[in-house]
Amino acid sequence: MAYNEKLADRIRESICEIPKVEEKQMMGGLTFMVNGKMCVGIIKDEMMCRIDPSIHETEIEKQGCRTMDFTKRPMKGYVMVDDSGMKSKNEFDYWINLCLEFNSKAKSSKKEK
Template sequence: MAYDEILANRVREKFVELTNITEKEMMGGLTFMYNDKMCVGIIKDELMCRIDPTLHDMAIEKQGCRTMDFTKRPMKGYVMIEEIGMKSEKDFDYWINLALDYNKKAKSSKRPKKKPSH
């Protein structure tokens, strides 16, 4: 199992009204890009959220949340939420909305296309 399909469907339901959402399989899971920016993802059975780095320390105090350290390097602004932290619809919405709020001001992770050299 690369990622939890039920969790992926929960995310899809939240994004159904949004335009400019794309899904990409990466990091052994599924990533939801919004406006060409990484927004949320699913790795195994956990939700990954890209949030405002200024809210990071507060976020990791919440039950079931920890700093993402996918490459063994903690990444401020990226959190992982295990099932206990998103069991209720209210908690799940909290994380999704935190990621969507930050997406408005997040920088695109899209690399600019290289200009051909002559």
């Protein structure tokens, strides 16, 4: 199992009403693209959240949250949340909402030709 299928189902259920969602296998896990932009994903058993870089430092203080360092370099605006930070529906929804809020402001990555 490359990524947690139960977590994938939780994310699918929470964003099923959002238009223009695409799932992509990426980084050894699963990424949910919203409006063509990386929004939220899963790497192994953790949820990867793309959030506003201006709130990054505050958010990594929360239970179960850390800076994403997938490439061995910390990436501001990308955090990983483990199970301890999203056990309740309210906690889970908090992270999903942060991702969706930032998505409208996020820049798209360059399209492949």
